[in-house]
């Protein structure tokens with residue numbers, strides 16, 4: 058038996074139109090739910106620390122891919138009984154497990170044909186800038202004069218926009234015409250020239266309904282001072298977000314009036330936090346797949362937005378039944394819990410009981 062391997066340089070990708078078709082078919086085959094392409098010129102105004110050319114100076118094209126968050130992964134949070142599924146399967150698992158497989162496979166199929174390709178999902182844990190875009194002091198330094206500090210991180214939602222995959226909503230969530238706000242985004246940078254897709258100009262997705270703003274349990278949006286940016290010649294606007302507060306609310310925590318409040322929702326890590334009425338947990342559950350800790354279940358920016366978009370009939374991934382089927386819930390932490398019939402607690406240990 059001879060060694061078997063993949064074949065190399067057997068597909069002619071010199072025509073950008075044919076190459077784009079080839080790459081898109083591969084991306085869907087490898088597991089992306091939608092794929093679009095942006096030419097590198099669209100990033101010409103990118104800030105230094107988010108500039109793809111800082112990573113790959115010869116980059117010609119960026120391939121953007123949408124990975125759906127299954128509507129079903131939000132069901133357990135909606136019903137208030139099963140929170141881990143969204144954090145695992147709809148969040149961390151897509152980001153750190155499923156998406157890397159797709160972007161790696163796509164990059165390999167491009168490199169098979171002699172063009173370099175960088176697979177990129179979420180490596181934001183290593184980025185040099187904080188959530189506000191500012192350099193983290195004492196984190197890293199440029200290796201050559203004039204270069205960005207490692208790690209550069211390409212803004213994924215903006216990349217999806219520049220690849221023609223959809224809009225950025227007023228919530229700053231990326232909205233696709235297939236799934237609305239239910240997306241994670243992965244990209245591949247390549248020196249292969251690919252025919253770009255136009256910036257999204259399909260049916261309007263965000264209609265400023267403000268459902269995201271009204272339903273966010275932490276009221277983290279400042280609608281009076283929206284952020285306005287120009288992306289490849291298009292004016293885009295979103296509400297200013299208190300990212301730090303979102304990070305707290307997201308995991309189910311609320312700052313207690315007493316800074317020494319015990320037991321803190323974060324255990325010994327941060328004192329003075331209690332569970333919000335959007336969390337049924339006494340303490341923050343462990344992260345799943347690194348970033349999976351979405352106890353708020355994206356109540357405003359994803360669930361409310363999705364319900365709004367679905368009710369307007371603008372999403373391609375439509376469902377036979379509406380998402381919200383029962384009244385919404387809130388936990389009243391001022392009262393003792395009422396456990397339902399069928400809940401079994403381990404009996405108190407009886408002295409002299411040798412059963413265990």
Ligand code: SF4
Pocket residue numbers: 226227228229230262263264265266267268269270361362363365366
């Ligand atoms: S909830 Fe409404 S305003 Fe907010 S992003 Fe979605 S469509 Fe836009």
Ligand code: SF4
Pocket residue numbers: 272273274275276277302303304306307353354355356357358359
């Ligand atoms: S993740 Fe939760 S707290 Fe953050 S914006 Fe969305 S709904 Fe609000």
